[in-house]
Amino acid sequence: MSDERKLTSQAEDFAAWYNEVVLRAELADYSPVRGSMVIRPWGYGIWERMQGALDDMFKATGHENAYFPLLIPMSFIEKEKEHIAGFAPELAVVTHAGGKELEEPLAIRPTSETVILEMYAKWVQSYRDLPILLNQWANVMRWEMRTRLFLRTAEFLWQEGHTAHATEAEAREHTIRMLGVYRTFMEDWIAMPPVTGLKSESEKFAGAVETFGCEALMKDGKALQAGTSHFLGQNFARASGLTFQSEAGTEEYAWSTSWGVSTRLVGGMVMTHGDDAGLIVPPRLAPTQVVVIPIYRNDEERSATEAKAREVEARLRDAGVRVKLDARDHLSPGAKYYEWERKGLPLRVEVGPKDLEKGSLALARRFFPEGEKRKLFLPEGEAIASIPDRLEAMQAALLAAAVARREESSYRGVRDWGEMREILETRGGFVYTGWSGDPAVEERAKEEMKATIRCMPDPEFRSDTAPTRCISGEGEARHEVVWARAY
């Protein structure tokens, strides 16, 4: 693919822009298998950083990792009625193995509640064995009709946490705790501030009692469901026979939760921060944060600027910066700038012959405050010393910009159906309204404006004045809800 072609602009065609950025930033590529993608090193490196941060947070909240089978007997998935109804259309099924037809077909896991709780039932006897707090990093498969790189693929990578508790209260509390972990992670690492809240019945996980979600606003005004945390009640425990002897000596079903985020988050990062020059990767997620580029016109200059560039690289590495020297000789500096900008690398250090003379360095920032210039020319020592703080400042600025964008695109106190439609059809964003709780209103919105209730927002996101009437015009508002078109 030529480096030189311009990207489609976001304004022109956001969907085309997204695909081009993902492909040309080398985050991912189409594979020869329908609906499955290849995650390339730059994309996988970002996912690894997400994994590392989440894994630390899971361990800090008492979880351990484990691994459960990829293949699940169909009879297991069928145990929980709502669950199988929800997932049956998306299953990929192994019917033959080892040269023979299997007696019972095996589904590739679309999620692992059924097999994991079956194991918990084997391990748990008494209340002393609870809670069980496990997480699994795994691939899962959901055979989707229309796929989009990272956002909706047949196979994707994710983590799924599965916990079992002795009491309903503890399980409910854990569901909310993990929703909070997700929110903190999305804010602190992806700089993607979600609205959190309870899903409506029609949008909840198949088999859950309640689903809570993180809804992030993308730059095109559409919502991305970026993570969910489910309170499963005793539904899966009943289906799997997960009982325990309580402290009082009675036999009871355990209460369970599950929660997951996936490689979809990489797509969310792209659509939260990217611009017409390509990707912008928040510094905490960038596999490489700083690239050092020597500039030269002849061999003498090359050896001088490369030596200095190597020195800068070493000093930044010592300062804990993830840094790389780009000494490729067959590319011009301009071609390198273009490539790293498109890949969203946070900061570029240029070392040219004039910089050597002056003892200065040029820093070019991928994201910078409005009104400032992209490039800063600073004395060498000051430039290097300032870089760790600049990266943290960029991380904070990306979050602040995303929060501001979300708030600008949040429409509160909307009371008129036509107004809601006008907003969603022309500007996009989050529309806050009252809702009676009637699913027919959701159906109508889906048909008329392709919008859904993203959630009943948690208290801090609710409007100062609670809506009193349902947006449909019929009935009182039982909830405030957030509407949006969604990925």
Place this chain on the structure above:
Amino acid sequence: MSDERKLTSQAEDFAAWYNEVVLRAELADYSPVRGSMVIRPWGYGIWERMQGALDDMFKATGHENAYFPLLIPMSFIEKEKEHIAGFAPELAVVTHAGGKELEEPLAIRPTSETVILEMYAKWVQSYRDLPILLNQWANVMRWEMRTRLFLRTAEFLWQEGHTAHATEAEAREHTIRMLGVYRTFMEDWIAMPPVTGLKSESEKFAGAVETFGCEALMKDGKALQAGTSHFLGQNFARASGLTFQSEAGTEEYAWSTSWGVSTRLVGGMVMTHGDDAGLIVPPRLAPTQVVVIPIYRNDEERSATEAKAREVEARLRDAGVRVKLDARDHLSPGAKYYEWERKGLPLRVEVGPKDLEKGSLALARRFFPEGEKRKLFLPEGEAIASIPDRLEAMQAALLAAAVARREESSYRGVRDWGEMREILETRGGFVYTGWSGDPAVEERAKEEMKATIRCMPDPEFRSDTAPTRCISGEGEARHEVVWARAY
């Protein structure tokens, strides 16, 4: 499962001992899916430590991680003739997905050469795009008839490195480099010293030009193939059309390598170090290295010893030790000792009322030099300060013991077929002999003594005097080889 039942001894029935240790140390459990296991937190924690160490070593040798599809079209696997012949009997095949029969069946990857090189073919145009050095952490599936926890399961976790190079010499060099990385890892982390060398034609990877292996000796005298590194020549590049324009302007096929280790290594660790009390986990691999156990008879003693135990825990954590306080009140200290010994945790610190009076601590070591006692009573400060060094010393002692065991069970200069059989049938171990290169000799050994050529050992493992005659009695020795019964 009751904590109190004694393990079968190694001498009595090594295979039964192995299964009991894996289950009762809670490394893994049988799953409801035939041939697939569940890796429990203690086992997965060990695997995570292995992953971390290997991943660092891969990155230090220039590799990046990526992710490729789980499902591979059958037509891809069929492209390389030896490859499909080798893997066809073990494939698990998806025939239905999304409620429909697929036009082309998809195999769950048994390994990913075919799909990965297909992508490389898309990405590589010129010699400047080479080498490509990628690694993937993934699950794979090989439908085995007889399975054993960790050692041979239908689904297993592994890493597979796949590299493509412009020249044969560079690819060969890389194959050997990664074999060396594996050997260093196995020695330094698992304390499991392998013999390395070239595999015979009959034992090489399906589709490789040459396969090199790490062969480790288990405590029952059998060999475990613990890792392999393959020089694939241009075989897979031809099958996938992976060509590049050389510096001279010609169109050429790339040269590729692949190499992998899997969760099988956890089984190797068990059979290298375990004893009749259960597992022994080398300190560098132990998810928790030290457990601190308060001892008390009443509430007053409990609050005093728990407070001290908490202090010891904090000081060890500050010293970089992975430490855990076991404050469970419903278990006696003895039950805790038994549990952690069985799990192979390296070091236990006991804090009792008498220790408080004396200002001392008791250290109980899971593995200790012959002639010493398991428990040491030391002044508190000295005890704590010495623990990091003791852990490193234990790591070194485990390796030394494993090397000594391997050497004691290595029989060199064996010239007589009957002698080889006698050794392999009664004592087990590695038998070094001459070999003419005739595959019929391998066939005969397999039939008569269930033994195979594990490898043609690398120079440093070879006998001082090279054998001159083939062990079969017929023909000259073209190679020195190592025979063993193997897992």
